[in-house]
Amino acid sequence: MNTSPGAHASHGLGSRLLAGQSIVLVAGALTAGLVATIIGPPIFHDHLLQAGHPSNSPELAHIEMAYRDASLISVGVGLLISLLAATAVTWFLTRRLRRPWTK
Numbered sequence: 801m802n803t804s805p806g807a808h809a810s811h812g813l814g815s816r817l818l819a820g821q822s823i824v825l826v827a828g829a830l831t832a833g834l835v836a837t838i839i840g841p842p843i844f845h846d847h848l849l850q851a852g853h854p855s856n857s858p859e860l861a862h863i864e865m866a867y868r869d870a871s872l873i874s875v876g877v878g879l880l881i882s883l884l885a886a887t888a889v890t891w892f893l894t895r896r897l898r899r900p901w902t903k
Contacts, residue, residue, distance in 0.1 A: 814894035
């Protein structure tokens with residue numbers, strides 16, 4: 801176990817970088833999810849009605865449920881990929897920044 805001051809400082813830096821990037825990712829995901837939830841379904845519903853679907857048909861409800869599920873999965877997968885990318889960038893930056901301190 802390395803207890804040198806440089807090792808401790810770089811570990812703290814990596815944690816802070818990851819925390820900062822995670823906060824930005826969560827804020828972006830919440831914003832995108834909120835906007836998609838508020839704007840997407842009414843627009844999609846209107847387009848379905850314009851396409852000739854009756855407003856109270858079971859098919860319309862099923863199509864709208866599929867739209868909501870697809871949107872939720874898309875935002876979730878996007879957030880997961882973004883979190884993995886943020887972790888990789890943090891790991892890379894921490895290693896690059898730590899290099900001059902340990903030599």
